[in-house]
Each structure stands twice: as C-alpha cells, then as structure tokens.
Amino acid sequence: xxxxxxxxxxxxxxxxxxxxxxxxxxxxxxxxxxxxxxxxxxxxxxxxxxxxxxxxxxxxxxxxxxxxxxxxxxxxxxxxxxxxxxxxxxxxxxxxxxxxxxxxxxxxxxxxxxxxxxxxxxxxxxxxxxxxxxxxxxxxxxxxxx
Numbered sequence: 359x360x361x362x363x364x365x366x367x368x369x370x371x372x373x374x375x376x377x378x379x380x381x382x383x384x385x386x387x388x389x390x391x392x393x394x395x396x397x398x399x400x401x402x403x404x405x406x407x408x409x410x411x412x413x414x415x416x417x418x419x420x421x422x423x424x425x426x427x428x429x430x431x432x433x434x435x436x437x438x439x440x441x442x443x444x445x446x447x448x449x450x451x452x453x454x455x456x457x458x459x460x461x462x463x464x465x466x467x468x469x470x471x472x473x474x475x476x477x478x479x480x481x482x483x484x485x486x487x488x489x490x491x492x493x494x495x496x497x498x499x500x501x502x503x504x
Contacts, residue, residue, distance in 0.1 A: 359447040364409035364422065371419045372411070373400050375436045382437035386466040386494065407431045410451065412444050423448040430461040433470075449477055453501065464488070465495035474499050 364372065376399055380392060387395075407424030414420050421435035421444040430452055435444045452458035461479060463470045471481075479499035488494040 359412055359443060361410050361447065361451045362413060364404075364411050368409075368411065368419065369400060369404055372404065372409070372422050375419055375422060376432075376434045378436050378438075379434040382440070383467055383469055384464065386464070391492075403432065408456075410448065412447060414439070420444050421448055423452055425452055425456050425458060428457050428459045430458055433461075445473060446477070459501045461499050462489075462496050463499060465497050471497060478502050478504065 373396065377392065377396065380387060380395075404424065407426050409422060409424050411419045411422035419436070420439040420442075422432075423430060424432040430449070433445060433448060449458070461474055463474055465471065465484065478501050480502050481497045482500050483498040485496045485498070486493070488496050
C-alpha cells in the first residue's frame, strides 16, 4: 500500500475522511461535538502534526495518520475501506519509518483500542477526560517490544 505525504490542498479531503470515520466509530460524540471539532481539526490540528495518507486507485484518500515526535496523534480510516489493511499499513509505516511508540485513544472507541492492542500497544495510563477537559476518557498506550 502506498503511503503519501499530505499537503494543505489535501486538507478538505482529510476532513471528509475524519468526519466519516468519526461518525462510524465515535458513537459517544454528539452532533454538537463533531461540529465543535471540525474547524479545530481543519484549522489547527492538521498543521500541528506531520501527516501521511493512503490513496485508492482514483487518488481518493482512504486513510491518514498524523504524528508528532514518537506519537500517533490521529489515525482515521474512511469507513468504506476499514478492514482492508489501511490502518495497519499507516501504523506500520509510523512504527518502522517514524519510530512511533505511543498513542492516546478514546477509551469509548473500543474498535480502536482493540486495533492498537492487536498491533502491539499496551495501556499504561488512563485519564478520565480528554486533553480539552471533556468527559471522554483517554487511554495512553505504548508499543511493547516484540
């Protein structure tokens, strides 16, 4: 699977993938929450990380990952391509090429927690709130040596 760098022209498509993914996996978020986060994602969070993505044969972005230092800050897969290895390809790229060893994940997103566990991460800390103080528990996970 081809991993591509992202540029600002890709941001609107990344936001579409983000929203579709969140609606498919983050059932604990309300519509108000999603609308609150959308401009932050587009105007602040994308610029705060190094972004890479996967694209299908038509050039449409199928998933993306944002990293900073040795940490996955965001990993979102379009629901139409879930279960097809996109997340694994992005995370493996992060581990092997970017030396990723950490990720924070919403505890209520059980599919993501299971995915990271399957990929070798273990929970090392739990916070009852997210980084903005909202009541969405966060699990800090660390990659365990193979």
